[in-house]
Amino acid sequence: MWKTILRRMVVMIPQLFVLSLLIFVLAKFMPGDPFTGKITPETDPARVEELREKAGLNDPWYEQYVRWIGNVAQGELGNSYTYKVKVTTLIGERALNTFWLSLLTVILLYGIAIPLGVFAGRYENSWFDRGVVLYSFVSYAIPTFVLALFLLYTFGFKLHWFPTTGSVDVRFDPGTFSYFMSKIYHMLLPAITAALLGTVGIIQYLRTEIIDAQTMDYVRTARSKGVPTRKVYSKHIFRNSLLPIAAFIGFTITGLLGGSVFIETIFGYPGMGSLFISSIASRDYSVITTLVMLFGFLALLGSLLSDIIMSIVDPRIRIE
């Protein structure tokens, strides 16, 4: 068990290394440097050169890379050029918002997907099943930004059921109950959107798993013993099919991170995804590089998490 996890983590290291190298090279190609904003036409070119020399920008690239990685490892990520604060402070704030949104999304996602998948499999070829198959097809085919816009337009702008931007109502003080409720209220529509888009995998897995289980030996045995149909499903089939669903959490996290760029931008939610887009627009390079690195790390962590859960749930697939 521990060996498996350790081996997976060792595999992660070269991937992170290559990703960091890629990001570093891209950052070098980005026009401008940390002094671009401070230079005015009156600044003496010799002084600029001196500053560049002092900051090590004239060193060979590999020395700069090693220094950068060293700083990243120590949490020294520089300052945001636009917001004039430390990158860690800025991203920390936004990361918390993205975390809460993702948590709510995961809860909704499993809350929608499990009953749909289970009942579609239980009553195969019923009207309900056909409806679920149609729903999962549409949610698989529709692009994230199209669904987000439809929901925002319908429920935000036309029906006024949900707020259309922001993460909290500014009238409330932090810490109060109404502040907390307002936060949830603002997160609800983006979370529903992301949840609807993420359910396909779980629904399809559960549905086919339950349909396949109906002809398996252990189910036939239970039936021939005289176990009532209802109990065969609730005590035998569901238990077997539901456990591996836990492993989907890792992939779900990876998927949510990818979609967060669209969801947060459209719903005006101040998380890491919308921070990324606004940093790109303002060419805030220290924030961009940190965010890409962080998203890459989290995606790797997500797939590691899935593998770990899978090997706990199903000992047969432990990696040799």
Add this chain to the structure above:
Amino acid sequence: MVQQDNKEKQEVVSSPPTGMQVVWREFKKDKVAMFSLVALVITIVSIFIAAYFFIDQEEAMKISLRGKFAPPGADYWLGADVGGRDVFGQLIIGAKNSLLIAIVVTVITGAFGIFVGLVCGYFGGWIDNLFMRIIDFFITIPSTMLIIVVITVIPKYNAWAFIAIVSVFLWTGTARLVRSKSLSESRRDYVNASKTLGTNDFVILLKEVMPNISSILIVELTLNFAGNIGIETGLTFLGYGLPPETPSLGMLVSNSRSPLVIENYWWAWLPAALLILFLMLCINYVGQALRRSADARQRLG
């Protein structure tokens, strides 16, 4: 009646349904798939005809302040946007560009992915190891973000640069799928027999292995096509896709990023969003019907 039955039986015995026949039967059985296919063909053909023969891009992109947010009517079939540009004209030109870009990306990523997959699965060894590491890397990195970063870094940015950048990130899925199929196919008797006869490896790959997995390839390419439309329009929607001189469906939808427009002027963004949805649903449905006909256990007909 009996005669007819016999006749049918004889036909079945004489020629087992292959290739296009199977696909045709599947589509005849599945009315929705048939409808999707017909609707898709009609839409795509009319978009191209309209874009090349009836709509002048200059005309459609011309700014006229008097027409600002003109509602749909006789002058503007689908209204006008903030610059008084005709939404219908932009829709047609944009759809043409989006479709063309998606087709080119699908062809490039498909050709490269299929080639890498075939070679890796067939030869195995160090080349397979190398490419699998590369593919693993690409699958775990946040590709949407990296594509956006690369797009902002590139100095001379145009539609071809977009195609190249996106293709670099999108060939891996196909390569991985084709590799697994090529791996199992390469262990079959017919491949061994051909090898024993001294056939060149690449002849075996292209003339023997590839035709045997062609049905899977067609399904994969169809679904990729839909996916690529989604990726291009999505990135353009965010403002990091096609450059402004190449209008796309995503650019029309991005009108909705202004709260004023999304709330009050639905015609400026909704038609493009609906067209994207329609294309995605049809292509994906056709892809699924093709997938069913490629797998004997799932066939309806």
